Amino acid sequence: MRVFFGCLLSLILFSYGGENFVHAENEIVYLGQEACTPCDAIGEQPPNDPCDAVSCDTDTFNLFSHNYPYRRNHRKSLFDSLDFFGWIQGGVYANSRGNTVTRSKGTNYNGRTVTQLDSGSGNGDLHLGVKSTDFQVNQLWFGVKRNADGKHGLDWGGAAEVIFGTEAWIAQSWGDAELDYGWQDGDYSTAFPQLYFQLAYGNLSVKAGKFETIIGYEAFRAANFFFYSHSYIFHLEPYSHSGVFGEYNPGGKWSFGAAYTTGANSSIENAFDDHGLLGLISYQLTDDLSISYAVTYNHNGYGAYRDPGDTNKNRYGLSGTNVYLHTVAASYNISDKWNYVLQWNYNNAKLREDGSHALSYGIANTLTYQFNDKWGIGFRAEWANLDGIYGFGNDISEYTLGVNWKPYSNISIRPEIRYDYSAGSNAAKLFNNGKNRDQFSGGIASVISF
Numbered sequence: 001m002r003v004f005f006g007c008l009l010s011l012i013l014f015s016y017g018g019e020n021f022v023h024a025e026n027e028i029v030y031l032g033q034e035a036c037t038p039c040d041a042i043g044e045q046p047p048n049d050p051c052d053a054v055s056c057d058t059d060t061f062n063l064f065s066h067n068y069p070y071r072r073n074h075r076k077s078l079f080d081s082l083d084f085f086g087w088i089q090g091g092v093y094a095n096s097r098g099n100t101v102t103r104s105k106g107t108n109y110n111g112r113t114v115t116q117l118d119s120g121s122g123n124g125d126l127h128l129g130v131k132s133t134d135f136q137v138n139q140l141w142f143g144v145k146r147n148a149d150g151k152h153g154l155d156w157g158g159a160a161e162v163i164f165g166t167e168a169w170i171a172q173s174w175g176d177a178e179l180d181y182g183w184q185d186g187d188y189s190t191a192f193p194q195l196y197f198q199l200a201y202g203n204l205s206v207k208a209g210k211f212e213t214i215i216g217y218e219a220f221r222a223a224n225f226f227f228y229s230h231s232y233i234f235h236l237e238p239y240s241h242s243g244v245f246g247e248y249n250p251g252g253k254w255s256f257g258a259a260y261t262t263g264a265n266s267s268i269e270n271a272f273d274d275h276g277l278l279g280l281i282s283y284q285l286t287d288d289l290s291i292s293y294a295v296t297y298n299h300n301g302y303g304a305y306r307d308p309g310d311t312n313k314n315r316y317g318l319s320g321t322n323v324y325l326h327t328v329a330a331s332y333n334i335s336d337k338w339n340y341v342l343q344w345n346y347n348n349a350k351l352r353e354d355g356s357h358a359l360s361y362g363i364a365n366t367l368t369y370q371f372n373d374k375w376g377i378g379f380r381a382e383w384a385n386l387d388g389i390y391g392f393g394n395d396i397s398e399y400t401l402g403v404n405w406k407p408y409s410n411i412s413i414r415p416e417i418r419y420d421y422s423a424g425s426n427a428a429k430l431f432n433n434g435k436n437r438d439q440f441s442g443g444i445a446s447v448i449s450f
Helices: 002-017
Strands: 083-095 103-107 113-117 136-146 155-165 188-201 204-212 240-248 254-261 275-284 289-299 321-332 338-351 357-370 375-385 396-408 411-422 438-449
Touching: 136 188, 240 275
Parallel strands: none
Antiparallel strands: 083 136, 083 438, 103 113, 136 155, 155 188, 188 204, 204 240, 240 254, 254 275, 275 289, 289 321, 321 338, 338 357, 357 375, 375 396, 396 411, 411 438
């Protein structure tokens, strides 16, 4: 694994030294803003180009950014049309309970013995890869991409991306425990977030391979996210799918997407013979208000870990589940500086062993204010019921206050403070190794994009 990353890093540095990067910089994006990759303008720009640039990155969790990039009619060469990009995020997180980090050797779901963080230690198992109180590299991300633009006829594209860090396990194919699953060394993992080929013609584009989900609004990509930690309802969402995804953007206010997948977070191998459907409808009501509905239905899909003792059973120890999950999200630009996002997630898993239903759902509110190009502040308030899927309890709240400071266009410093509270008669004691129902926590991360 070290040799692999050494070779990959050498390749990236060599490409950079040869000035072969398409874009000049990769701007860090706040919620409510479009994910744009500024480039040197080539030729005449189209009217109302939102970025006044050649390329816009649409592979984020922003459901409302479906603007196809304006491209030149004729590309000089294949390499000229490739976009190399990446970033590194590292930081620390601590909590008021003072509980320490413990690690032990154990068998993960694919039968491999690894040393990993014990659940409940550090900040608890609630902040994805930031549960440790140690300094850690959350994401070291490299990618190469070619956008398929069908405005001038049939065109092709694709993406190949790799991530290393404490959060990389989220992007692994742990749905069927194939491909990159199990690429782990202690707290650190490696994964392929996206590996797909794309064709586009006119307003229609089709991806085939492994691609990021359209479910949810919250970005997993550190370069496109405001906060350091994530919401609870983010846990309900799959990260990726493998299959075929088609998107139709007729222009104007509507956008549509549909896919056939091998379940959620699964590789193309489809070890459990899972089947899933994915759909998206988004509509721009006004210049400032957008709304989107995304839905997925999986047979035996979400969280179908391989059981080393019985490959016919999933993570629940059952022979299968049918999972319905949808997200309703609305984004409203209150002014040029204020943005508000409302997201509602609903997850219904039918357990085939006894026909019972496990329900989990929640609402997250995010408000951000952009003072200028360098400073922004954001607040997130959330309530969730994750008792059905994760056993966290039926009344969980979290309140997060974060600040973004960009001393340079490609560097972002992100401190935040957070308060979590688990109440109700069925609430679990999630903090301080099962001793407390609430906790103050906070941390600081830095993201460097290149």
